[in-house]
Structures are given as C-alpha cells and as structure tokens.
Amino acid sequence: MQGTQPPTSPPGAYTPTDRTVPTRSADRAAYDKELVHEILDEGYVCHLGYVRDGAPVVLPTLYGRVGERLYLHGSTGSRPLRMTGVADPGLAVCVSVTHVDGLVLARSAFHHSVNYRSVVVHGVARQVTDPEEKRTALDALVDHVVPGRSRDARPANAKELAATAVIRLDLDEVSAKVRTGGVNDEPEDLPLPHWAGVVPVHTVYGTPLAESDLAPGVALPDYLTVL
Numbered sequence: 212m213q214g215t216q217p218p219t220s221p222p223g224a225y226t227p228t229d230r231t232v233p234t235r236s237a238d239r240a241a242y243d244k245e246l247v248h249e250i251l252d253e254g255y256v257c258h259l260g261y262v263r264d265g266a267p268v269v270l271p272t273l274y275g276r277v278g279e280r281l282y283l284h285g286s287t288g289s290r291p292l293r294m295t296g297v298a299d300p301g302l303a304v305c306v307s308v309t310h311v312d313g314l315v316l317a318r319s320a321f322h323h324s325v326n327y328r329s330v331v332v333h334g335v336a337r338q339v340t341d342p343e344e345k346r347t348a349l350d351a352l353v354d355h356v357v358p359g360r361s362r363d364a365r366p367a368n369a370k371e372l373a374a375t376a377v378i379r380l381d382l383d384e385v386s387a388k389v390r391t392g393g394v395n396d397e398p399e400d401l402p403l404p405h406w407a408g409v410v411p412v413h414t415v416y417g418t419p420l421a422e423s424d425l426a427p428g429v430a431l432p433d434y435l436t437v438l
Contacts, residue, residue: 230333231386241387250330250387251276251308255356259283260305261336274306275351279382281306281332282339282348284375301335306380314410315393318400326390326409333384339377348377359434 224242225231233240241247251274260269275282283306313326339345350361367375394407416438419431 225383225385227386228333228384231331231384233386233388236388236390239388239390241389242385243387246389247330247382247385247387248276250310250328251281252355253310254308257281257283257306257308260307261302273352273356274308275348275353275355276382277347277351281380281382282351282377283336283380284349284352284377286374286376289376301337302378304334304336304380306332311412312391313412315390316407316410317394318396318403318405318407322395322397324390324395326392328387328389330385330387332380332382334380336378336380339379342372344379345372345377348379349375357434357438359432363432363434 224244225247227240227242231240231242255273256271257274258269258271260267262268272283272285307329309327309329311325311327315322315324315326317323339348346366349367353361353364393409396407419435421429421431
C-alpha cells in the first residue's frame with residue numbers, strides 16, 4: 212500500500228493545541244497516547260461531527276483503530292463519506308468517544324455529575340481508495356466489535372466493497388478527558404439529610420443467542436466465551 216500506511220508517531224503524548232485544551236476542568240485533560248488508545252479500543256460507537264451547508268451535523272457510527280489512525284465506514288451514498296471523495300481536499304471533522312463509569316449523586320443539584328472517560332479527535336477525514344488499505348480497515352472495524360471475528364466471517368465481495376465507503380482520520384490533534392472519584396459537595400452542604408455517593412456503571416455481556424438456522428456442527432467461537 213504505497214502512501215497508505217498509518218502514520219507513525221513517537222511514543223508518549225499528543226501535542227496539545229488550542230482545540231484540544233479544554234476551557235473548563237482543564238486538569239482532567241490528558242494527552243497520553245496509551246490512555247487515548249485504551250479509551251478508543253474499549254468503545255463501540257463514536258460520534259462524527261462535521262458541517263454541512265453551514266449547519267453542524269453529528270452522526271453516531273462504528274469505528275476501528277489501526278495504529279495512529281481511525282477508520283469509519285458507511286454506504287457510498289452517505290453524505291459525509293461522499294464529501295471526503297478523492298476530488299475533494301477532505302472533510303474537516305470532529306470525532307468523540309465517551310464511556311460513562313459512574314453516576315455521581317451529590318447533596319446539591321449543582322454538583323451532580325458523572326465519572327467518565329472520553330476522547331476527542333480533530334482533523335481532516337479522507338476517503339480510502341487503496342484496495343488493500345480498505346480491506347485492512349474493514350477487518351479492523353469488524354475486529355473492533357469482537358476481536359478475531361474478521362477471520363471467522365466471509366470477507367466482503369466485490370459488490371459489497373463497491374457499495375461501501377471507508378474514511379480515515381489520523382490521530383494527531385487528540386485529547387482525552389477523565390473524571391474519577393466521588394462527590395464534590397460544598398462544606399456547608401455536608402450535614403444535609405440527602406444521600407450522596409457514586410453509582411458504578413458497567414457494560415455487561417449476555418449469553419450469546421445462536422441463530423436457529425446455523426449450519427450443523429457450528430459451535431460457539433472461543434472468542435465469544437471471553438466477553
């Protein structure tokens with residue numbers, strides 16, 4: 212894939228910019244690459260923001276990460292994917308991923324909050340046209356949902372590939388933001404007769420439900436038993 216390999220970046224942290232330094236609770240911002248990757252890899256849905264005809268648009272979509280690059284996909288008829296076509300310089304976007312880890316219930320309404328981990332990526336999304344990179348991206352999107360799944364499914368055929376567009380966004384202008392811990396009540400509110408604390412929030416996977424028309428002898432894959 213000449214000219215399509217994910218860009219390399221030195222280990223450590225992303226460089227803060229005007230767009231990645233928050234104006235509120237700046238102490239919660241982080242630029243550590245390992246933390247950013249961890250938050251991205253744990254999520255399933257991102258929100259893709261862009262401007263269309265002068266108005267903001269935000270769309271939920273699946274994504275996958277390969278090194279220092281995010282991949283998103285959709286129908287070739289999708290407006291944002293068309294806007295990243297090879298005839299254009301690319302589409303300025305903002306992508307965000309958020310995990311809610313706890314509900315923070317304070318004695319005062321003002322100090323209610325959530326514990327969370329989030330990542331925001333700014334940049335220019337471009338359409339993937341190299342066939343090898345496109346297949347790599349689609350495998351990454353499938354494996355992001357369930358690691359190992361791309362090797363246990365029929366790959367996209369020529370017709371399906373022609374109907375699917377993939378865009379890439381380099382992880383360059385990136386920040387994470389994290390809130391942990393308990394309630395930040397005012398000292399004068401501590402004697403109030405209201406319960407305060409944190410309600411943890413977890414993602415729990417249920418038992419896989421097999422389709423009734425599975426071919427005979429198809430067993431539950433090992434990668435589903437560890438979810």
